[in-house]
Amino acid sequence: MEAVKIVLELAVVLGAIVMGTRSSGVALGLWGGAGVAVLVFVFGEDVGSPPVDALLIVLSVVLASSMMQAAGGIDWMVTIAAKLIESRPKQITLIAPLVSFLFSVGAGTSNILYPLLPVIYDVSYKNGVRPSRPLSLSVVSTGVALACSPVSAAMAAMVTLTDVPPYDFELIDIIKITFPAAVVGIVLSSIAVNRLGKDLDDDPEIQAKLKSGELAGPGAASKTELVSTKTGRNAALIFLAGVLAIVIFGLFKGIRPEAADGTPMGMTPIIEMLMFVVGTLILLVCRPNVADVPSSTVFRAGMVSAIALFGLAWLTDTFISAHSELITSTVGDWVNAAPWIFALGVFLVCVLTTSQSTATRTIVPIGLAAGIAPGLVSGMWAGAFAGVYLLPTNGSQIAAANFDLSGSTKLGSKLVDHSFFLPTIILAVTTIAAGALFGVVLG
Template sequence: MSVSFVLEALVVLGCIVMGTRAGGVGVGLWGGLGTFVLVFVFGEAPGAPPAAAVAIILAVVTTAALMQAAGGIDWMVYVAAKVIESRPKQITLIAPLTAFAFCVGAGTGNIIYPLMPVIYDVAYRNHIRPSRPLTVTVVQSGIALAASPVSAAMAAMLTLTDVAPYNLGLTQILAITLPACVIGIVVTSIVVNRMWAELDDDPEVQAKIASGELLAPEALMATAAAPGTSAGVGTSDDANPAPVVGGAAPAPASAALTYTPAGRRSALAFFGGVIAIVLLGLFPGLRPSFTVGEETVALDMTNTIVLVMFVVGVLILFVGKPDVREVPEMSVFKAGMISAIALFGIAWLTATFIAAHETFIVETVGAWVTSWTFLFALAVFMVAALTTSQSTATRTIVPIGLAAGLAPGVVTGMWAGALGGVYTLPANGTQIAAANFDLTGTTKLGTKLLDHSFFVPMLVLSVTTIVVGAVIGAVFF
């Protein structure tokens, strides 16, 4: 092990740590600083910047933000809420699976925010501990992006594996991650459904009901036809500004959800684009071919995704008529731009480091991960936990695993589950929101970093998905 390798590795780790502390675009800025140090101080040739991944993110995020501005997210939330309410007794399974489907289709976990009051409301009315469906719904969004054709994490992964000698394209990745994630969610739901005390046996909840802080579930069910909004403490509505007695209003939470025909058309157009991308990945013959030298090659998936998304974006302009001036203000757009900047800097840094020491990595790190394959999953998990970014964890660790000689199918399967590490610490907005929406107090953020309600569900989901994904990847790919 050379001195330069150790010093450069410290630079990479230091920039990741400092970027994590800065958060957001700070991750990308520190990554750029690290690249500067490797190039100007250590004299390493700069690696290839992740232009393809950033191009995919920019195209997808712009189109998704157009859909959101047209009201497409509202329609998706409305549909998801109706599905969740249709099977109230199975909400611990139905809610996360429904949220998973829409996270996959939209390429973002932000869609679960407006679903949380619905999940809480349905669970509480049916005497189900709200922390059960809420925690599983939140942690599934950590791995859902590994099964989404239009997520930033998938964009990062695709540009790493859909090249020689790995040749693992979008449909192969989805064939590994989709079943692994679904099995992980089902197993986690079964486990979580047996965790903690039943709602009717929880002394803290029963004390709140006895004191009048919460209405009993029976009281909510008995008045379900009355006007109002979702359960809340001291809430009011426009028609009746007086606070609701007992801190709860009777109508189902989904009653307040609305959508427009333009929003529905925009969402369907976006989903159509997602389906088109999957089909084009599954059947390369559908893509145009070009002669390069003496070889005929089909259009690559990076350009395919970008072009399809731009076409869908123009279609949304016609069917949804969004105000394009509002696009930069959309939450999807803001989150996507932050992801693109963070990904660009950190990916450029790791690409420069790996290119400079590829031989050493293959000979040493390769031997470690070959002997103890779980180390790769642990590394992805830890970076995801520290950065709370699936795309950053992807571009930081996956290239090392591939360069070390791990089979791309196994890498992909373990990668999907390890992304769940983003919920290791109770610092994410979705975790905080879930705890706030749960008026019973059963969903807790904890006080000792790892004692929060999401930790065990996250571990079960991650480990299950890692194991199942690795098996699928090893057997079929």
């Protein structure tokens, strides 16, 4: 009878995820909360703990980054990123993904990629590089970047899971594994992706477009104009200084304020406080129009992530808490025998929900409860984030295909025949492998 009850409860959890994914956005949170109600009122389980700490980190970071965007800070960061991409045009399949990755790490969001897409297309096409190569890998690279950013929603969820006894695995412990693993993964993936698809001169579709006049020659590729301001520069520098401060406090426990028990304060409240300070400094120095903040793309995306995180994380915590012994004994044996099963779980939830923070709160607690070391968890967790781009449904994938006037970047029609499928698999495998290695060595 107990087994039947567990199966039915698991069906509720999976059903809530599926239904939320079908509607996307805030619906993920709504279905998650409804699932909690079913587990509590129908099956009589004790209510789990909502991810309050993670939500507070997300809210503080979203507020600060939205202030930066309203002041023009993201526009300034994009102009710098564009100059870096244009500096090495022949190596754009490597440079563009690395730059996209680094700036997504700094900003804590993959939204920074959108204005870079036409730049990547222009530079690649002008220099005879098939645009789908740098465009596809740049998009996928921003996914794993969120596992390396001190100010991403996914990292907020991760820190609140690992920076507690008995793990005591802090922000900097995670980053020292995920960051080098992602860089290694991107470098290795660029070598493979640079061989995907036919060269422009050998592609009959592109050559037909050139002959018909539908597509201009490489020399006529348009120059993308990007605008930045001094105010935007100041806002971006203040925000990045805040990110650096978070890293410094993570590295050096001795400079943190003391908690009530005399030990160094945890990173969760420090991140929250520093982000509020950053937002306030941007307000005082750059004087953005505060009324623009709620309508900014960063704010809207952040609020949607917070709602999805709230509902689904609450649901999974309720289910896992009710059956922790079974999960530890059963799933733990599977994961310990083949740790890649954990990475596959994170990858699949990313595919289904297109949310790294949701995948974190759903699968990471299971991996930790199963006895996987936090270092190994962190390394595989980062690479699995590429899964958000396995299906051609993400906004940045659609935008990349639209900006590619040559038509080399395709969304496909069979779910697996699009330009992002193989780069997603390649980056996931290489980063998971590198992350597992770094996790064992450095964890």
